[in-house]
Amino acid sequence: GDSVTQMEGPVTLSEEAFLTINCTYTATGYPSLFWYVQYPGEGLQLLLKATKADDKGSNKGFEATYRKETTSFHLEKGSVQVSDSAVYFCALNNNNDMRFGAGTRLTVKP
Amino acid sequence: NAGVMQNPRHLVRRRGQEARLRCSPMKGHSHVYWYRQLPEEGLKFMVYLQKENIIDESGMPKERFSAEFPKEGPSILRIQQVVRGDSAAYFCASSLTSTSSYEQYFGPGTRLTVT
Numbered sequence: 600g601d602s603v604t605q606m607e608g609p610v611t612l613s614e615e616a617f618l619t620i621n622c623t624y625t626a627t628g629y630p631s632l633f634w635y636v637q638y639p640g641e642g643l644q645l646l647l648k649a650t651k652a653d654d655k656g657s658n659k660g661f662e663a664t665y666r667k668e669t670t671s672f673h674l675e676k677g678s679v680q681v682s683d684s685a686v687y688f689c690a691l692n693n694n695n696d697m698r699f700g701a702g703t704r705l706t707v708k709p
Numbered sequence: 710n711a712g713v714m715q716n717p718r719h720l721v722r723r724r725g726q727e728a729r730l731r732c733s734p735m736k737g738h739s740h741v742y743w744y745r746q747l748p749e750e751g752l753k754f755m756v757y758l759q760k761e762n763i764i765d766e767s768g769m770p771k772e773r774f775s776a777e778f779p780k781e782g783p784s785i786l787r788i789q790q791v792v793r794g795d796s797a798a799y800f801c802a803s804s805l806t807s808t809s810s811y812e813q814y815f816g817p818g819t820r821l822t823v824t
Contacts, residue, residue, distance in 0.1 A: 633812060635815075640817075641817055641818075642713075642715075642800055642815035642816050642817045642818050643800065643802075643815040645812045645814070648812055659804070688751060688752070688772070692812075692813075694812075695757070695765075695807040695808075696754075696765075697742070697754060698754075698814060699751040699752045700742075700751055701750060701751040702749075702750070702751050
């Protein structure tokens with residue numbers, strides 16, 4: 600079946616460092632891809648999405664490009680802030696079947 | 710436009726009791742999904758409902774768990790005779806349609822603790 604594999608954490612960075620969180624997927628057909636963020640004690644919030652190959656999703660300085668050839672949707676941010684500390688989930692939706700990665704915990708230190 | 714609402718936010722039950730978790734989707738959304746999140750793990754799909762219909766319950770345990778989404782009122786996830794292993798965060802999400810390109814909007818979750 601469909602699945603999402605993302606980089607294991609935790610990831611600890613200094614403020615203003617570059618962030619990459621890897622995400623690869625396995626799916627039949629043409630899924631949509633998402634990154635969600637979860638702050639402590641809260642639900643998941645959509646960060647960005649891409650619905651077809653070569654689409655780039657972006658929001659709040661985060662970016663991810665839907666790469667069909669490598670089945671990847673890596674999350675990047677050029678300069679992280681302390682407020683970006685959270686758990687990040689990569690997800691795919693294929694015919695309304697939503698699958699999530701295990702999550703990557705990011706801690707940004709001042 | 711209010712987001713997805715869940716209550717209670719925290720629920721403590723003794724082993725053998727029943728737990729009822731409620732979810733009100735975003736206004737205009739008719740698709741509801743329930744997920745379970747164990748500590749330090751990702752979300753596991755449980756069930757997908759539309760009004761008065763269970764569309765996909767492939768993630769629901771076969772016993773003790775049930776879900777409904779009545780014509781009026783919130784969706785309910787019901788766990789009978791809870792056990793310690795049911796302790797988790799339960800998240801509800803809703804979407805406008807069932808199209809893959811549409812994101813799901815999540816509620817804040819209900820954290821169930823079974824003592």
